[in-house]
Amino acid sequence: MDVRGCVCVCVCQNAYTSADETVYELLLPIDKPELLQNALKVFAEFATRVVIADDDLDRERGAVLEEWRQGRTAAGRAAEAHWKLVLEGSRYAERLPIGLESVIRKAPASVVRGFYTKWYRPQNMAVVVVGDFPDTDAVVKLLGSTLGKVRRRERVRSCVSFHFVCGVLSWLCGGR
Secondary structure (H helix, E strand, O other), X not given: OOOXXXXXXXXXXXXXXXXXXXXXXXXXXXXXXXXXXXXXHHHHHHHHOOOOOHXXXXXXXXXXXXXXXXXXXXXXXXXXXXXXXXXXXXHHHHOOOOOOHHHHHHOOHHHHHXXXXXXXXXXXXXXXXXXXXXXXXXXXXXXHHHHOOOOOOOOOOOOOOOOOOXXXXXXXXXXX
């Protein structure tokens, strides 16, 4: 993909991952429609053609480990303990979305690719475009021409349900 003219996709992006979602936020000027088109092409690639190369993954480990380390403060450990208590009995309580240090350090690219294939599925993705666009019909047409080509992937197996019963409520009610 030619990303010239789409420098903002690399510079002005923000992302976060929670237990239920990964959100990518791109801030683009609305007066340059080619940037929006390139950004939507990037999202189409996120949905269909992500390449997780061994070398790229190894280079990214340091950044992810740093994020993991930043969460190991006293406040971070207290928050983790809080969520383990609140989400007790659910798979959400097993670990934070960032994962385990050992996995961040050593997971092979094949495992990360398998995770991506299983969970990052086009049919689970949504794109929201917000802005004071002079021609919203053109934006809708652009969405259709770039993301409308993305096709659902067959399910590899049924997804796991992560429903939970709040352990704190049962504890407060004398259930422990």
